[in-house]
Amino acid sequence: MKRVLEVLRLLMETAVLVGASLMFVSEAFGEELSAIRQAELRYLVRQDCGACHGLTLQGGLGSPLTAAALAGKDDDGLVATILQGRPGSAMPPWQAYINGAEAQWIVDWLRAGGQP
């Protein structure tokens, strides 16, 4: 019994180590955001960005954020708009709350239809 527990403990430690290294990889390369963070971003975009862009992203005081509306706009420009805002318009900078990898994730998600 003691041996079984020992094996279990080892397995768990290994899992934690693997998890930690995976997190390090994702931070370093910005590949994968945690599921929790993705859910937060989806909620933020639809609810708070939605105050101007519409809950269904069809636009309002802000421009529409539908896949069709973003077609033809390059990623770098969209990421820069999210992070730094657009002076002269009502679009504020979000970089205090969203980092570059997250902004890129938002752009990808919007291009895929921005489903909740």
Place this chain on the structure above:
Amino acid sequence: MKRLVWCVLALLAGCSTVRGSGDLGVVIERASGSVQVVEHSGETRLGRVEGLGDLSHASVVFSRDGRYAFVFGRDGGLSKVDLLERKLVRRVLQAGNSIGGAISSDGRIVAAQNYQPGGVRLFDTDTLSPLADIPARDEQGTPSKVVGLADLPGNRFAFSLFDAGEIWLVDASQPQAPKVKKFQNIGRQPYDALGSYNGRYYIAGLYGEDGLALLDTWAPESGVRRILAGYGRGEQKLPVYKMPHLRGWALAGNRAFLPAIGRHEVLVADGTNWQEVGRVKVHGQPVFAMAEPSGRRVWVNFAFPHNDTVQVIDVPTLTVAATLKPGRGILHMEFTPKGDAVWLSSRDDNKVVVVDTATLTVRRELAAVSPSGIFFSWRGSRMGM
């Protein structure tokens, strides 16, 4: 016994007891396209009306008998809801993208303000049949989003053109042939506006510059003038994560309480000469500054990321008297007609919180799905609402 028989008969007939409409209201459930019908005497939910389309940023005006709510949806839908029978009476898709509306002083015209295509459309309140279309285009013919539609006495309306920087005054005494008077160069990017309680003043807040634009409708020939100009004193603006809203409630006694743009302040102006008399430092970017019906205190809620907080300003001393944390994502506040309670919508906690204004304690919490606007029927008897 006789009474019991009557009750049973009434139940069998399927008719509810007769009731008034003065304590009714609606709570917008923004994500599900539904409204809850509520009553504030007993603070209960009476039912839900569904099928109203996209209600993100929905707003509501009421018929003067307080029975019908006209709900303006983001998808351009205009829905007429019967509060007594709790059903959708009529619904028209009148534009591509709408944010609000107003109802005429005679109660016969409901006006919808639209982003896309930018303009105002007039409808018959009984049938929702169209009466007139007023496209919002500047001198060059460029379309503009319309904001800040307010009703004025004499079946008039005023609204502002966000992109063009204009205020238009509409005389709809002939509803199918409205006359428009345009005021140009009123300031950059008006984002919302208000009509005063007596319908005399129309004030538009400006996003593109520090200040507000004021039209005295008793003397329209004097034109639009700037008030509270340069309130930012040339300092760097803070980011604005949600546009403030203005309506007639921002006027408390002879003072006006107006959200600053890009500053965590509420600006206070004298309501006779419109000079600044003070400013109150608050917790974040103000969204709504709403006076209690008595005018004694002003309640303020905030934009992201401070939208879990509500502050109460004491009017005589211009200080923050209380800071409350009633829930996450507080989007809107609505007072009962005489202000004994205020209802707050907490979007992120899926609830409506009823706060006693005398004790500042929570009286009750009601479940609601992602609630935003709360609108009570007393608005139907007020100008500028």
